Amino acid sequence: MLNPVGRRAERARRELAAALAALGAPAPTVLTTTVDSPGADQTRRLLAAGADLVVVAGGDGTVREAARVLAGTGVALGIVPTGTANIVARNLRLPRRDVRLAVATALGGGELRMDVGSARMTTAPGPVVEAVFLVMAGIGRDAQTVAATGVRLKRRLGWLAYFTAGIRHALLRPLPMVVDLDGHPRAVRTWTVLFGNLPRVPGGITVFPDAAPGDGALETLEVPLRSLLDWVAVAGTGLFHRPRRTRALAYGRTSAARVTPPSPLPVQLDGDVVTDVVDLEVGVLPGALTVRCRPARPRIRRTAAGRVLH
Known part of the structure; x- marks a missing residue:
C-alpha cells in the first residue's frame, strides 16, 4: 500500500x-x-x-x-x-x-x-470516533500543538515543525480534566494527558522511558505545569535523560482509562488530530499486531577453533 x-x-x-x-x-x-x-x-x-x-x-x-x-x-x-x-x-x-x-x-x-492502543472518542457534535494508535495518544495542549502544525511547515522542517508550533503553546495554562485510570477517577489540572505505547517522539525525545511495545499496558503521563521553571525540568528530562523526579511530570500505568474535559478538546493519535472531543476512552490490545522488524544480528559464539556465526 x-x-x-x-x-x-x-x-x-x-x-x-x-x-x-x-x-x-x-x-x-x-x-x-x-x-x-x-x-x-x-x-x-x-x-x-x-x-x-x-x-x-x-x-x-x-x-x-x-x-x-x-x-x-x-x-x-x-x-x-x-x-x-x-x-x-x-x-x-x-x-x-x-x-x-x-x-x-x-x-x-x-x-x-x-500492542495496539485503542481510542473511543465522543465528539461535541455527537458522533463517536473509534481509532487505534501505535505510539501515543494525547488530549489537551499537546494535541493543540499538533493541530497547529501546518502541512507546509511539516514538509519543510520535518519533526522540527512540531517544536516550532509547541513554543507557541508552551506557556498556556493547564486544563481541568477528570482522569480515570483503571476505575479510579480524579479531578486534575494538567497541560496534557498522554498515553504511551512506545517510548520516543521525533527528535530523540524520550517521553515514556518504561514503555515497551509488547508489555500489555500503556504508560500514562500528566503534566501539571505551574511555571516556566517546570518547563525547564521537563526539557531536561526528555532531551538530556535526567531523572524523572520533577513535580511537572506525573507518570502512571494503565490498561483502561477515561478522560473527560469540561469543554471540547482535541485528541492526537500518533500525530493525527480529532477535534471537539468531550469524552476519551483508551485501552490496549495486547500483542495484536505483527510487525516486520530489522533482522537480528548474527550471534557470535567463540570456540577453540575461532568464531562461529549462528
Whole structure:
C-alpha cells in the first residue's frame, strides 16, 4: 500500500517490485491511498485478496490506518517509512534513510508482536470516533500543538515543525480534566494527558522511558505545569535523560482509562488530530499486531577453533 504524497514514495514502489522480482515472486499488488481513503479500505481489500503480508510505504497516519485493520488478524505489517516524522519506525529502529534496506526488512525481517492502543472518542457534535494508535495518544495542549502544525511547515522542517508550533503553546495554562485510570477517577489540572505505547517522539525525545511495545499496558503521563521553571525540568528530562523526579511530570500505568474535559478538546493519535472531543476512552490490545522488524544480528559464539556465526 502506497501513500503517493510521501517522500520517496515512487522509489519505494520501484524497490519493492525489484526485490520481489529478485526473489522470483509475483509482482506486488499496489493500492494507493487518498485523502478520503487513507488506508483502512485498501488494507481490507488486500486481506480479502488473501494477502499474508501488507507492506505500507507512507507515514505514521498510513501505518496507523493499516494497523487498525490488521490488528488481531495475524497478517504481518511491513513498514517502508516515507512520511514526515516516521515515529513508529524510529521507535522500532527500522531503516528510515535507506529505502532498499527498508523494503528488505519489510519483506524478510524478523517479526514482533506489539500492542495496539485503542481510542473511543465522543465528539461535541455527537458522533463517536473509534481509532487505534501505535505510539501515543494525547488530549489537551499537546494535541493543540499538533493541530497547529501546518502541512507546509511539516514538509519543510520535518519533526522540527512540531517544536516550532509547541513554543507557541508552551506557556498556556493547564486544563481541568477528570482522569480515570483503571476505575479510579480524579479531578486534575494538567497541560496534557498522554498515553504511551512506545517510548520516543521525533527528535530523540524520550517521553515514556518504561514503555515497551509488547508489555500489555500503556504508560500514562500528566503534566501539571505551574511555571516556566517546570518547563525547564521537563526539557531536561526528555532531551538530556535526567531523572524523572520533577513535580511537572506525573507518570502512571494503565490498561483502561477515561478522560473527560469540561469543554471540547482535541485528541492526537500518533500525530493525527480529532477535534471537539468531550469524552476519551483508551485501552490496549495486547500483542495484536505483527510487525516486520530489522533482522537480528548474527550471534557470535567463540570456540577453540575461532568464531562461529549462528
